[in-house]
Every structure is written in C-alpha cells, then in structure tokens.
Amino acid sequence: MPRKGMRTLNWFSPKHPTLDSTSPSTSQFYSPSRPSFSEAVIDRTIEMAEPMITKWDPHTTTFAKVTSLFYENRKEAKDFIKVVNNLHKAMHFHATENSRSDKLVRAQSLIQIAMKRLQKEFYQILSINRAHLDPESISTVSSRTSISTLSSTSEFDVEDNDDERVAIAGESISEVEDFSNVVMADLRLIAECMISTGYTLECLKIYKVMRKSIIDEAIYRLGVEKLMSSSQVHKMRWEVMDMKIKDWLNAVDVAMKTLFNGERILSDYVFASNDAIRESCFTEISKDGAMTLFSFPEIVVKNSKKSPEKVFRLLDMYTSIVEHWADIEATFSFDSESVIRSQALTSLVKLGESIRTALSEFEISLLKESSKTIIAGGGIHPLVIDAMNYIILLADYSNVLSDILGESLPPAKGSLPESYFGIADSDESPAPAISLRFAWLILILFCKLDTKAKHYKEVSLAYLFLANNLQYIVVKVRSSNLKYLLGENWISKQEGKIRKFALNYERLGWSHVVESLQHDPNASMTPQQVKEVFKRFNSAFEQVHRKQSVCVVPNSKLRDDLKVSIARKILPVYREFYNKHRDTILKERHSSHVIRFSPEDVGHHLSDLFFGPVESGSSSSVESSPSRTTPSGLR
Incomplete structure (x- = not known):
C-alpha cells in the first residue's frame, strides 16, 4: 500500500453515502468562470474541517501535543470524527470529477494530520485505560450478547449524543461498567474512522501491539511458560512438574473464562464493521499465548516419566480441557484459529492415551502382586488400603474415564462371576463399561485376598482376614463414587459374603x-x-x-x-x-x-x-x- 503522502483515491470507501451517482451530471454546473458543485462542496468541507483538525495537530501547539482530545472534550471529539468523515466523503465525491485537483492534495494533507491525531488518541485510550480494558473487566461487565444489543441500539454513530448513548447503555449496569463501555465505544469510533479512510494498517499495528502484550503478560503471570527442551523436562523432578501442572490448571480456567473471552469480546466490538479485520486481529493477538497454553499437556505427556500417581494430574488436565471445550471452540472459532483448536485436541488425545497406559500398568501391577506378607491378627492388608485409595480417586473421574476408555473393550462380563454384579444383571440393562472396569479391578483385588488368606495356618484367622478386608472395601465403596458405579445390589452381595466369612470364623475359631x-x-x-x-x-x-x-x-x-x-x-x-x-x-x-x-x-x-x-x-x-x-x- 502507498505511504501516507502517496495515498491514491482508491482509499475512499464506497460504502459511505455520497451524492447519488444517478443524479444529473455535475458537468452541467461547471463552467470555466464558475466552480463546479463538487468544488463548492470540498471547499466548504475544508473550510469547516481545517480549523478543528489543525487545532489538534500534535506538531503545531503544545496544547495539542500534551492534551487528549477524547478526555478534554468528548463533544469536540465527536465533532472531530464527524468532520474527518465528511472531509473523506467530499474528497471521494470531488475525485470523480477531478482526480488531480489541488483541493484534493489539501484535503489529503488534513486527513493525514487527523490520522496522526487519531493514532495518538487510539494509543492513549488503550494505554491509559488498561484497567478498564483488561479482559477480566470486559468479560465481567459484558458479553457478546450485551455488546451486540448495545451496538444495535445506537450503532455508536457519530451523530448520536454521547450522554444519551451512555444512558441507554448504562441503565442496568454500574458506573464502572458504564465507563468501560464508553472507552470501548471511543476505540470503535476511532477504528472505524481510520479504517474507512484507508489507515487500517496504522490502526491495527497500535491495537495488536498493545493488546498482545496484555495477553502474553497475563499468560506469563499465570505461571505458564514455554517449557525447555525435552531432555530438561524429562529430568525435571515430579514435585516441580506437579507445581507447573497446578499453575496450568488455574491458568486454563482464568484464560478461557476471562482472558481470551474478554479479548475476543473487545476485538469483536471494536472491529465489528469488518469481519476479516477482527478475525486477523484477534488471531494475531491470542495465537502465541493460546498455543503456549494448550501445548503444555502434550509436552508433559511426551517427556515426563510415567508412574501411577501421575495419572491424577493427567486426568485433571484432561478434565480441564473437556470442561472448557465449548469455550475453546466458541472463542477460537475463526478459520485462522484452527491451529489452536487442533493443538487443544492433540493435547486431549495425548492425555487420553497416557491415561489409558497408566491404568493398564496399574491393572498389570495388581495382577502381578505376589507378596506373602501375613498381617498379624487378620487385619487390613496394605495392598487393599493402597489399591482402594487409588481406585476411589479414579472413581472421582468416572465421567472422563468413560470417554477415555470408551473405545477400549472392558473385560467380558462372562469373565466376572455372575453373583458379582449388582448394577445390571440383564441384557436389557447392561452394566456401563466404566462400571465393569471398576468391578474388574476390585475383583482382581478379591482374588489377591483369597491367595493371601491361604498363607494363614489358622483357617479361622484366614476367614477373619477375608471378612476384615472385604468389610474395608465395602465401607470405602459406600463412602465414595464407587457406590453409584457398582450399585446397592453389589454392596448387598458383598455384605452377604462378609457375614459368611464371619460365621466361618466363629464356627472354626x-x-x-x-x-x-x-x-x-x-x-x-x-x-x-x-x-x-x-x-x-x-x-x-x-x-x-x-x-x-x-x-x-x-x-x-x-x-x-x-x-x-x-x-x-x-x-x-x-x-x-x-x-x-x-x-x-x-x-x-x-x-x-x-x-x-x-x-x-x-x-x-x-x-x-x-x-x-x-x-x-x-x-x-x-x-x-x-x-x-x-x-x-x-x-
């Protein structure tokens, strides 16, 4: 695009109303001794615009250099925007008759001065009002629906009265919210004026630099940073990685509810007049921060050492992405943001794979456990305590585990004793796959208890050992989500087994x-x-x-x-x-x-x-x- 001093007449947007092209030709009004109608229009427009534009030329007076137009006099700021738009329309109209007119050069010079003023105002509003334009404030006081309603009510046209606009917008919102909306409206006025006069690049450059710094700084303050090399991550102590994961979990919640949501609302509003501009603007502002955020789980999964206790942090991350998935798709809905959605989905898939592996390893370790330790007095075996604690915590994630394990076949129902089930015993109402998974894990534990009971020389003590450990399992099931996964029938049947073990203990002992x-x-x-x-x-x-x-x-x-x-x-x-x-x-x-x-x-x-x-x-x-x-x- 040509530089400011070389801008061509193609800059003038045809969307602005001008004199109807179907009206009688302006040539009928033109004569060598008499100015044309278009000349009269541009002369009059320059005459009205020049005093106000030169007054606010930052290079002419100290007052204009240090004072903000929008803070000094918002009524005058509205008039300033109005004369700039009128001057642009007049230039477009006059160019259809005489594209080499000196008046166009003068008008273009005034436009350039006005744009420098508006660039300065745009920067000042973004810079000074960070507190009112931070994503948290915007996402709290606004929503895309309310912004849309507000926009359709007044369109914030330059001819609207500011006080009336604020009154309409702020009838049901607080004074702080009112001020934030006024600031957003000022940004939109300036942006639309600069874009319509061909200064899109200058406007977007300021906006992107200012707003991207807010996103990047927020992501950093939330404790999310680009992780080091794969080898460094692999060597990282789990305690350190665990803290980073906790920071990430908090960051995702804040980022999706507040940070990216608020930034999307702001960019959608400020650049509402041009879909392509608001898409490219929001994408460029948010892409780096979002990619840093959503690539974190994949890096953790790829490079962290695998161990059973880590599965819960992986489940936390998986749950977080799933819970925010609707927000991810809505916030990063543009085609240019597909890479962000793809990264979030990749992390979700990698987490699921790692979780399935961890659960498989837990099952294998349970099957292979072969200690011959005899618990004095027939008490609770440490294997039961540890395994049940682990299974209970897994049950807290039963919803996401249903998704993660949904494609992998559970143990065949025929491999489980018929009397073992209480959730669903008929083909018409089959037990959910995730319930079968937990039933299978506990059944493995039961089998291990049977094997360990055989190590007792006193048969009565073996039965007491079984009663104690099965009672422990039932109590843990009743006090956790396992109660809903396994069902009351399952619990009743196990309590029946406990009574039989107790009776056998009494009989033999x-x-x-x-x-x-x-x-x-x-x-x-x-x-x-x-x-x-x-x-x-x-x-x-x-x-x-x-x-x-x-x-x-x-x-x-x-x-x-x-x-x-x-x-x-x-x-x-x-x-x-x-x-x-x-x-x-x-x-x-x-x-x-x-x-x-x-x-x-x-x-x-x-x-x-x-x-x-x-x-x-x-x-x-x-x-x-x-x-x-x-x-x-x-x-």
Whole structure:
C-alpha cells in the first residue's frame, strides 16, 4: 500500500453515502468562470474541517501535543470524527470529477494530520485505560450478547449524543461498567474512522501491539511458560512438574473464562464493521499465548516419566480441557484459529492415551502382586488400603474415564462371576463399561485376598482376614463414587459374603468352646460330671480366648457384630449351666479351681476381643483418606 503522502483515491470507501451517482451530471454546473458543485462542496468541507483538525495537530501547539482530545472534550471529539468523515466523503465525491485537483492534495494533507491525531488518541485510550480494558473487566461487565444489543441500539454513530448513548447503555449496569463501555465505544469510533479512510494498517499495528502484550503478560503471570527442551523436562523432578501442572490448571480456567473471552469480546466490538479485520486481529493477538497454553499437556505427556500417581494430574488436565471445550471452540472459532483448536485436541488425545497406559500398568501391577506378607491378627492388608485409595480417586473421574476408555473393550462380563454384579444383571440393562472396569479391578483385588488368606495356618484367622478386608472395601465403596458405579445390589452381595466369612470364623475359631458345653440339659448329672463340663469349658475358653485375643477387627460395626454373635452362642448356655450347677460345686473343696469364670467374667473377656495386642495404631492406618500416591503394595 502507498505511504501516507502517496495515498491514491482508491482509499475512499464506497460504502459511505455520497451524492447519488444517478443524479444529473455535475458537468452541467461547471463552467470555466464558475466552480463546479463538487468544488463548492470540498471547499466548504475544508473550510469547516481545517480549523478543528489543525487545532489538534500534535506538531503545531503544545496544547495539542500534551492534551487528549477524547478526555478534554468528548463533544469536540465527536465533532472531530464527524468532520474527518465528511472531509473523506467530499474528497471521494470531488475525485470523480477531478482526480488531480489541488483541493484534493489539501484535503489529503488534513486527513493525514487527523490520522496522526487519531493514532495518538487510539494509543492513549488503550494505554491509559488498561484497567478498564483488561479482559477480566470486559468479560465481567459484558458479553457478546450485551455488546451486540448495545451496538444495535445506537450503532455508536457519530451523530448520536454521547450522554444519551451512555444512558441507554448504562441503565442496568454500574458506573464502572458504564465507563468501560464508553472507552470501548471511543476505540470503535476511532477504528472505524481510520479504517474507512484507508489507515487500517496504522490502526491495527497500535491495537495488536498493545493488546498482545496484555495477553502474553497475563499468560506469563499465570505461571505458564514455554517449557525447555525435552531432555530438561524429562529430568525435571515430579514435585516441580506437579507445581507447573497446578499453575496450568488455574491458568486454563482464568484464560478461557476471562482472558481470551474478554479479548475476543473487545476485538469483536471494536472491529465489528469488518469481519476479516477482527478475525486477523484477534488471531494475531491470542495465537502465541493460546498455543503456549494448550501445548503444555502434550509436552508433559511426551517427556515426563510415567508412574501411577501421575495419572491424577493427567486426568485433571484432561478434565480441564473437556470442561472448557465449548469455550475453546466458541472463542477460537475463526478459520485462522484452527491451529489452536487442533493443538487443544492433540493435547486431549495425548492425555487420553497416557491415561489409558497408566491404568493398564496399574491393572498389570495388581495382577502381578505376589507378596506373602501375613498381617498379624487378620487385619487390613496394605495392598487393599493402597489399591482402594487409588481406585476411589479414579472413581472421582468416572465421567472422563468413560470417554477415555470408551473405545477400549472392558473385560467380558462372562469373565466376572455372575453373583458379582449388582448394577445390571440383564441384557436389557447392561452394566456401563466404566462400571465393569471398576468391578474388574476390585475383583482382581478379591482374588489377591483369597491367595493371601491361604498363607494363614489358622483357617479361622484366614476367614477373619477375608471378612476384615472385604468389610474395608465395602465401607470405602459406600463412602465414595464407587457406590453409584457398582450399585446397592453389589454392596448387598458383598455384605452377604462378609457375614459368611464371619460365621466361618466363629464356627472354626469358637466351636470348641460351644462344644464344651454340649450335654443333655434334662439329664441328671453327678457332681463329677458337672466338674468335667466346667473343666472342659475352662480349658476350651482359655485356649480359644488366648489364641483369638491377638485378632484385630478395625471396623467397629463388624467388631461389635462378631462379639455379639459369639456371646449369643456361648453366654446363654453357659449361664444356664452355671446357675443350675453352681451350688453343687460350691459344696466341694477347691471349687474356685472348678468354676473359674462367672457369666459376667465370660462377657468381659469377650468384650475385650478384636482390638489386637496393641489397641492403638491398627485402626489409624486403615482409616486414612485416599492420597494420590503409588500404591506401596504395588511397587
């Protein structure tokens, strides 16, 4: 495009109204001794425009150099824009008759002076009003709908009264919002005037430099920066990378809700008159910052070391992009911004692939776990604690995991025991794939528990171990999102299994005590026979109690249920026998050696059971909340 001093008549936009070209030819008004109509028009227009334009020439007076036209007198600023537009129209009209007129040269000189003034005003408004034009303020006080409505109400034409315009715009908005809208309107007035007179490049250069710096600075302040080389990222400690990911998660939320949204609103409004200009303008301003933002997850996935605990940060990033996807598509909707949308989608795909790999590795590590550690007292195995914490945290991401795992086939339902399901047991209502995934992981854990239970020499303790660990799993399921994924039927069936394990423990662990009291209650007994029953009970109870006193049941409900159940099997029978035959023994010498336990003593001994050899410590380890760490039992 020619420089300002060499601009041609092609600059004059045909969209501005001029005298109708179908009107009688201006040549009929022209004669050598009489100026043409177009000359009269441009003479009159120059006469009206020159005083105001030269007054605000920044190179003529100190006043014009240091004073802002739009801040000094907004009414005069409106008139300034008006005379510039009129002068441009007059030049266009006169050029159709005489393209080499000296008047055009004079008019063009005035246009150049006016454009220098408007460039200065445009820069000052953008610079001074950063607080009112920051994306947060714009996205808070405006929306594309309200901006559109505001525009259609008045079009901010130069002939509108400023005060009326502000009144219309600000009836339902605050004073701060009102001021921001006035500033935006001033920018639009200047931009449309400069673009219509052929000074598009000068206008956009100022706007792009000023606004791009705001985007780039905001992205940097949000803690997002272009990561170093792949090798440096690979060597970065996870704690450092974790902090960078947290910054990124916050940055995406702020950037999409505020930063890019506000900037898009502003550019759409200021350059509303030209779709191509507002597209190129917003794209150039936002592209670098957006690419830096959305390329971050891909770089993390490509270059970070893989480990199970990192899957939650990957899920956080995946969730963030998914939640903001509608905003990404709406904000970066231009064709020239397809590279931004493509980068966001690429990061989403790479995150999904990495998450699938991490979950597969977790499943494999669970399947391969083969420790033979025996938990004293049949307590909760560390594998169960770590694995359930991990699975519970995964369940919090069940929605996005459904998307991520949707294409990969879950374990066939036939590979899971029929009794295992409670979510959906019919073909008409199949269990969701994501529910099958979690069911499969917990089933693997069940199988590992069965294997570990076999390492106990005491079969009763093995059943208590299974009851304890299954109870722990059920409690964790009930208190997490797994409850909704696995369903009440699933939980009820597992609680039924817990009861069976508990009954087997009671039967095998306490049968000797129960059997020691077996006799015909209606048969008469000699003192010797009574002594034998008491001695049998004493021996059996002491032996079993000593063996079972090392057992631990961390869950208070299961602990109480077991104690009540055992007591019901022993105490009523023993109390009846004790009350019936106590007097017989008390007549004998050394009766205290025969009757060693009163019913109350038996009850107290039973009430002290299942706290383990050390009452503190056992429960604290199993009541801990989930943490985002690698399951220690799987390392």
